[in-house]
Amino acid sequence: MGEEIEKKRARNEKKFSYWEELEGGGRKYWHEVVGKFGFRARYVKEVDKGEETIKFYQEIYDNKGNLVEVHEKFPTDLGHRRIKNKRK
Numbered sequence: 001m002g003e004e005i006e007k008k009r010a011r012n013e014k015k016f017s018y019w020e021e022l023e024g025g026g027r028k029y030w031h032e033v034v035g036k037f038g039f040r041a042r043y044v045k046e047v048d049k050g051e052e053t054i055k056f057y058q059e060i061y062d063n064k065g066n067l068v069e070v071h072e073k074f075p076t077d078l079g080h081r082r083i084k085n086k087r088k
Contacts, residue, residue: 005050005051008047008050008051009027009051012027012029012045012047012051013029015029015031016029016030016031016043016045017030017031017032018030018031022046024048024049025048025049026046026047026048026049026054027046027047027051028044028045028046028047029044029045029046029047030042030043030044030045031043037063038062038063039060039061039062039063040060040061040065041058041059041060041061042058042059042060042061043056043057043058044056044057044058044059053074054075055072055074055075056072056073056074057070057071057072057073057074058070058071058073067083068082068083069081069082069083070083
């Protein structure tokens with residue numbers, strides 16, 4: 001791994017609390033923030049094997065842990081998208 005890639009990886013590991021290896025040598029990093037009413041936001045960054053960002057988005061979970069909204073920000077800002085829950 002090149003020195004520049006190692007520096008980027010170290011920065012991402014410092015910024016994001018968690019990560020997992022992806023197929024093809026990339027990584028998925030994420031950091032979670034808990035709101036005062038139990039809602040949770042997860043910021044997710046996916047990078048390729050050169051640690052270049054390929055996708056960045058925010059996931060919003062309700063107080064029961066259900067994914068309720070996604071906001072894809074990179075490569076194109078698609079705005080907030082509500083997730084429809086199937087009700088019985």
